[in-house]
Amino acid sequence: MYSQLTEEMSTPSDIAKLKMLKESEPLQHAWDEWVKGRDALQETSELLSDPDPSMRALATEEYTSLTDHLNTTVTQTFPQLLVPPSTTVQLGALMELKSGVGGSESSLFLADMLRMYQRLANASRWKAHIVSKNDLETGGIKDAVVEIKGEGAYDALRWESGVHRVQRVPATEASGRVHTSTVAVVVLPLMEETDGQNDELFSMDEIRIEVMRARGAGGQHVNKTESAVRLTHIPTGVTVSMQDERSQHQNKRRAFQVLRSRLMDRKLTREIEERRATRLNLVRTADRSEKIRTYNYAQDRVTDHRIGLTLMNLTGIMEGGGLQDILDGLKKNHEEEVMEDMLSSA
Structure with missing residues (x-):
């Protein structure tokens, strides 16, 4: 039948149907294998009560193997x-980390989290580059922005958006009392200047560009030239300020990169909310004000509250490698939600 369709198909409609058939081949193969395994399981189950002990033992072993496979x-x-295949698989991630409640302890934990994501990037063969970082004299980091480039980086890390809570005894706490602090993380799709999707995000007549003198650390360069840049996307009110680079040109390039990422993130979030309008309990996965994870140092425990996953491996997670187990769980949960959406709309 497939060969006949291949020979006879010539119109655009026929070619589209042929493409669909080709794309469905892996699914058809998996279904055939599942049916074959199901039938074999039914046959094997009849042998579990065979009078021959050796036959029963073989049947039990085969039954277990088939059950695991199915x-x-x-x-x-x-x-x-x-x-459906991800439309953002090629995109890297732009991560913004900001200290929350907890004062200096929050800033110290932000530094720990930044190292965690850098180590994860190295283990995943992505490239991590710190765009900006606001170090504190007392130790720790008030806020930071890091680029993580590599295929699949955004798809893997986008679920890190939200409030991360840490429970531990600060080094300065003499009484040994556990403090609770938070760090807010926002993960945006990293939009490069050459990305084809940039054109649909904004037009230049929608952008207001302002230049000003940089403030803060920077030696003699500060307040000498108007190198700082602020961009405003007028339709949405999204504003991006950049002053970390030495020249106005570099700051403008960085600012446009962040603006593209934020507008792309708004677009993706809006699409998620539109797809899940009838499933309000799933929309909360994109809510960045929600506490998503707790790191409990006293119990060596990390809990992701969205999927109810608890791992007794805090050290391994903070080293970056163990974080992959949580990301895998979040990916699996996302795939299940997508399938539920598909079934509910069928």
Whole structure:
């Protein structure tokens, strides 16, 4: 049948149908394998009560193997084939970290988190580059922006957006009392100047550009030239200020990069909310004001509250490698939500 369709198809409509058939081949193969395994399981189950002990033992072993294979197909293979391919898989991530409640302890934990994401990037063969960082004289970091470039970086890290809570005893706490502090993380899609999607995000007549003298650390350069740049996207009111680079040109380039990322993030978030308008309980996954994770040092425990996952491996997670287990769980949860959306709208 497939060969006949290939030979006879010639119109645009036919070619589209052929493309759909080609794309559905992996799913058809997985379904055929699942049906084959299901039938084999039914046959094997009849042998579990065989009078021959050796036959029962072989049947039990085969039954366990087939059951594991079918469960893997249902929980992993089918979701991977049914979930539409990501449209942002090529994008890197622009991460903004800001200290929250907790004073200096919050800033110290922000520094720990920044190292965690840098180590994760190295382990994942991504490239991490700190765009800006506001160090405090008392130690720690008040806020930071880091670029993480590499395929799949944004798709993996976008679920890190939200409030991260840490519970631990500060080094300066003489009584040993546990303090609770927070760090807010925002993950944006990293939009490069050459990305084709830039044109649809804004037009230059929608941008107000202002230049001013830089403030803060910088030696003799400060207040000598108008190197700082502020961009405002008039339709949305989104504002980006940049003064970390030495020249107005560099600051303008950085500011436009951040603006593109923020506008792309708004676009993606709006699409998520529109798709899930009938499933309000899922919209909260994009709510950056929500406490998403707790790092408890006394119990060596990290809990992601969105998926109810608790890992007793805080040190491994802060070293970057263990964080991958949480990201994998969040990815699996996302795929399940997408499948539920598809089924509910079918």
